[in-house]
Amino acid sequence: MEAEVDKLELMFQKADSDLDCILYRLEYEIKNSYPDSTGEKNPVTLLKELSAIKSRYQALHTRFESVTAGQKDTKSRICVTLTKTMTMMQELQKLTDLELSPWTEEEKTAEDQLK
């Protein structure tokens, strides 16, 4: 049984390298039939560039999703902390009867926007 498995493994390895060889020779033939002097890219190069930009797009998409998720989390933390801080400031103001300077229009607008 062991010998059979080894034999099968060798067959698969040979098939694999034969396929690599076929692909290499095919690509070589296509590249040769497209002298770069024409300034046009041969189909093989285009195919490779196409798959390159597809994976580049996927990578950027993943990066965008993760940075957007991170930003959402930070923004909500900022809103929560700001609200808690302002509430506590008001409590402190009552406790100490301290008169804080009234909010400017800009600050009021900013608070509304964050809300």
Add this chain to the structure above:
Amino acid sequence: ALKNDANHLLHKASLENKESTDFLKTAKVLMK
């Protein structure tokens, strides 16, 4: 399709950026 997807994502990213920049400015006003 890939070109449209890339354009769509570019548009989304620039919107996100504008919104985050505004948010940052607003939060900084309240920080003062």
Add this chain to the structure above:
Amino acid sequence: SSDLEQLCTYINEKIGNIKHTLSLRNCGHKPALKTILNKIGDEIIVVNEILNKLESEIEYQEQTNNSLKELCESLEEDYRDVQHLK
């Protein structure tokens, strides 16, 4: 059996790739297909430019994210100070 399946998938993918490339072998010499190839080449350049812009937007977004994080940390510190005051 899953290993064997993986192996078969791997070999089939390679065969598919070769078939794909074979179909390309003659397409460049037919004028109509040659035009399509050139169009694909142009589109690739356009898409790469869009991806360059997208990459710089994402880099800007990552910088904004860092500023937001710094702001958040300093806010949380302020909150702790106010809590301590109270």
